[in-house]
Structures are given as structure tokens and as C-alpha cells.
Amino acid sequence: DAMVIQNPRYQVTQFGKPVTLSCSQTLNHNVMYWYQQKSSQAPKLLFHYYDKDFNNEADTPDNFQSRRPNTSFCFLDIRSPGLGDAAMYLCATSRAGDYNEQFFGPGTRLTVL
Amino acid sequence: AQSVTQLGSHVSVSEGALVLLRCNYSSSVPPYLFWYVQYPNQGLQLLLKYTTGATLVKGINGFEAEFKKSETSFHLTKPSAHMSDAAEYFCAVSAKRNNDMRFGAGTRLTVKP
Numbered sequence: 001d002a003m004v005i006q007n008p009r010y011q012v013t014q015f016g017k018p019v020t021l022s023c024s025q026t027l028n029h030n031v032m033y034w035y036q037q038k039s040s041q042a043p044k045l046l047f048h049y050y051d052k053d054f055n056n057e058a059d060t061p062d063n064f065q066s067r068r069p070n071t072s073f074c075f076l077d078i079r080s081p082g083l084g085d086a087a088m089y090l091c092a093t094s095r096a097g098d099y100n101e102q103f104f105g106p107g108t109r110l111t112v113l
Numbered sequence: 114a115q116s117v118t119q120l121g122s123h124v125s126v127s128e129g130a131l132v133l134l135r136c137n138y139s140s141s142v143p144p145y146l147f148w149y150v151q152y153p154n155q156g157l158q159l160l161l162k163y164t165t166g167a168t169l170v171k172g173i174n175g176f177e178a179e180f181k182k183s184e185t186s187f188h189l190t191k192p193s194a195h196m197s198d199a200a201e202y203f204c205a206v207s208a209k210r211n212n213d214m215r216f217g218a219g220t221r222l223t224v225k226p
């Protein structure tokens with residue numbers, strides 16, 4: 001089945017220790033998104049890639065970076081995690097022109113100690 | 114720009130009762146509208162979507178929603194709630210020619226036995 005895969009599902013890191021979250025997709029969609037979701041809140045868009053074009057949301061902290069080495073993979077790098085970065089991180093994909101319907105991965109829950 | 118307002122952060126119904134989750138949108142162009150469901154520690158799953166055509170759309174798990182342009186609404190309904198419907202529900206809006214999807218704050222549905 002075509003899908004969006006996120007690894008790991010649970011990640012524990014220490015305050016200030018860099019961490020990378022991974023997302024891969026078998027849908028061959030050209031748009032990939034990263035969202036941050038805190039408890040009982042809506043997903044908050046951090047950035048997205050349209051093909052290789054990176055689009056950063058204006059209020060996304062510089063501490064968050066992303067890489068998309070190819071169509072299938074996208075990474076979220078948190079350079080110096082703070083306690084406030086503990087959240088669920090959701091990856092999603094869409095096919096441009098396809099009504100923007102987004103397909104979500106299961107998420108990675110990040111804990112910062 | 115588009116936005117979504119979900120009325121009621123918590124809705125509680127009895128098993129077998131009608132489920133009604135309210136969503137109002139704002140969009141300067143014809144919107145695409147979505148309802149997603151999220152179970153604990155999981156990603157978002159598409160329930161249904163409105164893009165064009167028939168204004169009453171049916172989705173998975175017995176849910177349906179009606180696009181009412183005059184009321185700028187896209188309320189989600191299910192005739193008879195099941196215990197397994199307990200989850201967080203998000204209404205979302207996007208529009209042609211952009212890759213953005215804007216989520217409402219979410220409504221947590223509780224189903225009482």
C-alpha cells in the first residue's frame with residue numbers, strides 16, 4: 001500500500017542535543033510538509049517542499065531545518081531542542097493540483113529531557 | 114487567505130445519538146474543504162472532502178458533511194455514534210493555486226456508553 005512512513009515513532013533527546021526526524025513516502029507526491037502538533041492543538045505548519053523548492057513559514061524558528069534529498073525522503077532537523085519543542089511531529093504529502101489533499105504519516109512523538 | 118473555525122472544542126454524545134461537529138470557513142476564493150480524524154498518538158486520517166460538484170459528501174465510517182456556501186459552513190454529521198468514533202476531529206480548508214491547508218483548532222468527540 002502506498003503510504004507515508006515516519007521514523008522513529010517515538011524519539012527522546014536531551015535539551016540542546018540535535019535530533020533528526022525522518023519521513024518517507026511511496027505515493028510519489030511532489031509536495032511534502034512538516035507540522036508540529038502540541039497537545040490538544042491543531043497541527044502547525046513548519047515548512048513544506050514543492051519539489052525541491054523550500055517554503056518556510058514566517059514564524060518557524062531558525063532552530064528547525066529541513067532537507068529533501070530526493071522525492072521520497074524528507075528530514076526535519078532540530079538543531080538545539082528546547083523543552084518547548086516537545087511535541088508530535090507530523091509529515092504529510094500531497095500532489096500539486098490535486099485539491100491539496102494531504103496524506104499524513106503516523107507522526108513522531110518527541111520528548112526533550 | 115483561508116481560515117477555519119470549529120465551534121466547540123469538546124462534544125459529548127451518547128452511543129447511538131446523532132453526531133454534529135460544526136465548521137465554518139473563510140475563503141476569498143472557492144474553497145476545498147476537508148475533515149480529518151486523529152486517534153491518540155496517530156497521524157491524521159481523511160474522513161471526507163469537498164472539492165467541486167455535489168455539496169453533500171459522504172465519507173468513511175458513516176460520516177457525511179454538507180457544503181453550504183451561503184452559510185460558509187461544512188458541518189460533519191453521523192446519524193448514530195459508535196464508541197470507536199471517540200477521537201479528535203479537524204476541519205481544514207485549502208484553495209486552488211496554493212499548497213496551504215489551514216486547520217481548525219479541533220473538536221474532541223467523546224462517546225458515552
